Amino acid sequence: MTISNELLDELLKGCKRPEDLLGDAGLMKELKIRLMERMLGAELTAHLGYEAGAEPPAEQTNRRNGIATKRVKGSDGEVPLSVPRDREGSFEPELVKKGQTRIDGVDDKIIGLYAAGLSVRDIQAHLEDLYGLRVSPDLISRVTDAVLDEVREWQHRALDRMYPIVIFDALRVKIRDADSRMVKNKAVYIALGVTREGDREVLGLWIADNEGAKFWLSVMNELRNRGVQDILIAVVDGLKGFPEAITAAFPETTVQTCIVHLIRHSMNFCSWKDRKAVAADLRPIYEAPTAEQAARQLGAFEEKWAGKYPSIAPAWRRAWAEVTPFYAFSAAIRKIIYTTNAVESLNRVLRKTLKTKGSFPTEEAATKLIFLAIRNFEKGGRAVREWVAARNQLAIMFAGRFDA
Numbered sequence: 001m002t003i004s005n006e007l008l009d010e011l012l013k014g015c016k017r018p019e020d021l022l023g024d025a026g027l028m029k030e031l032k033i034r035l036m037e038r039m040l041g042a043e044l045t046a047h048l049g050y051e052a053g054a055e056p057p058a059e060q061t062n063r064r065n066g067i068a069t070k071r072v073k074g075s076d077g078e079v080p081l082s083v084p085r086d087r088e089g090s091f092e093p094e095l096v097k098k099g100q101t102r103i104d105g106v107d108d109k110i111i112g113l114y115a116a117g118l119s120v121r122d123i124q125a126h127l128e129d130l131y132g133l134r135v136s137p138d139l140i141s142r143v144t145d146a147v148l149d150e151v152r153e154w155q156h157r158a159l160d161r162m163y164p165i166v167i168f169d170a171l172r173v174k175i176r177d178a179d180s181r182m183v184k185n186k187a188v189y190i191a192l193g194v195t196r197e198g199d200r201e202v203l204g205l206w207i208a209d210n211e212g213a214k215f216w217l218s219v220m221n222e223l224r225n226r227g228v229q230d231i232l233i234a235v236v237d238g239l240k241g242f243p244e245a246i247t248a249a250f251p252e253t254t255v256q257t258c259i260v261h262l263i264r265h266s267m268n269f270c271s272w273k274d275r276k277a278v279a280a281d282l283r284p285i286y287e288a289p290t291a292e293q294a295a296r297q298l299g300a301f302e303e304k305w306a307g308k309y310p311s312i313a314p315a316w317r318r319a320w321a322e323v324t325p326f327y328a329f330s331a332a333i334r335k336i337i338y339t340t341n342a343v344e345s346l347n348r349v350l351r352k353t354l355k356t357k358g359s360f361p362t363e364e365a366a367t368k369l370i371f372l373a374i375r376n377f378e379k380g381g382r383a384v385r386e387w388v389a390a391r392n393q394l395a396i397m398f399a400g401r402f403d404a
Contacts, residue, residue, distance in 0.1 A: 037082050040093050044084045047091050062088045072101055073135070110135070110143045115372035116353070144368055151371045155204055159226045162404065164394050165194040165336060166203070167235040167258075168216070168242075171347060174359035175207070175366050183359045184209065188370060189219060192346060194336070196402070198387030202346070202374045203228075207363050213241030220249035232398050235337050236322070237261040243322055252401070256337055257322035259286045260344070266312045278305065278312070285316070291327040295320075329397075332389035349377045 041052060048064065050056045056063055065087040071078050083093065092098060113123045120137045127135055170187045177184050191203040203223060208215045231253045236242045243255040263282060270278050281301050288294035302313035316323065326334065353373040360366040384390075395402045 033079055033081060036096065040082075040096065041084055043093050044086065044091055048086060062086050062090065070096075070101070072096060078134070110140055111147065111372065114140070114144050114369065115376055118356070145364075147368045147372065148364060151367055154371070156226070159203060159223065159228050160193075160195060161227060162196065162230040162232070162401065163193040163203075163228065164196060164232045164391070164398075164402065165235065166231050166233075167192045167194075167337075168219075168246075169237065169258075169347065171350060173207075173354060173366050173370075174357075175363055176359060176361050178362065186363070186366075188350075188366070189215070190346065191219065191223065194384055194387075196391075198384045198391060199382040200346075200378070200384060201382065202378065205367070205370055205374065207366065213245045216242055217245040217248060220245060224249055230401055230404070232394060232401060233325075233333075233337060254325050255322050256325050257319045258337075259323070259326065262316060262319060262323070265315055269309045269311050274308070278309070281305065286323075286326070288327065291324045294324075294327055330389075330393045332386060333393055335386070336384060336390055346374070346377050349373050 044064065045051055048056065048062060049060070052064065063086065065085045067082040067084050069080055069082055072081050081096065083096065085091065109127065110123060113126055118126065120140050123140055124135060124137070168189070168191055170189050172185045173188050174183050175186045176182070187208050189206040189208065191205075193201045193203045195201055204219075206215075206219055228250075231246075231250050233254050233256055234246050234250070235256050235258050236246070237258050246253055246255055263279065263286075266278065266282060267275055281304060284297040285294050285301060288297050298313060298316055306313060326337070329337070350370060350373050353369060357369070360369075
């Protein structure tokens, strides 16, 4: 639809200052209200079958019955709106539904602010300062609670038959326990898959009191129930029993311990002054071209540091069965599973969102915010860099399974 210059000139006749157009009593706000009221009138005309001011059909009992004034919240603040009524009360407007008090994406604004980690009080202040909207804590809770329906649908959606790589990780979040009412550190489990096309996809999130192999087995079974039949490579942290939980559900999966987790675990044994030197001496282990050379480099590391830090080399040896698969992969695949950039970037988004929260009152509150952060993460770009080379290698290494 094109608006003529003549019509624009007519509308702008009385506008001499910016506030005459954009202010609280300006033309834009009034025009918006008038257009909405005109559209509501057109809806009632379609409902009743006759124009305003005309005579209704003789056989029709339902008639126009004046207006009802309601106040709705929008990006221009709170505005009065006249909604036409019918005598029988059967008119259900689509533009502004019965009981609706918010328009212009106010719900989206609330959810966006909540996803950024703002508290209810901060959201209230932000909406009032920028838009002149006064919203209650109850309204904010009701709007964000609607996200839980989306979470449930997302958590139970069907998944792909096969994922070349799935990275499993957990982070700690403070949540008030429903029974004891005490704030506890609970584990939020994340499964981040890489699809056949090289897109990152968060397969789900789960909250439990502790990160344990038994719970991970229930996660594996849930993934199977949602359609996953095969995982080529699973990247995990050093949790005892985790590889067994994966292979119990996916027997053919190659389980790879996350090298980054091993390095961080090693650093926990070091004093600050030695961390740089120890990290430099660990590098030849995970950069070795073969498992045999890596074993020799681990022996050299142990010979040098065993006297001062005797726990580091044994920690690597305990995880060695899940470390050695790493050396069979090409540089393209190693780059994805070694640095675990995909899950690290996701964790950065989650930590940035969660850092403003001291603790959550319920698991549902934590789930809402984490889900919204995941949704923002996936909107920011899902493609794994340099995937084509890794894909070609995987198709050869896992012939028959990659294209099944």
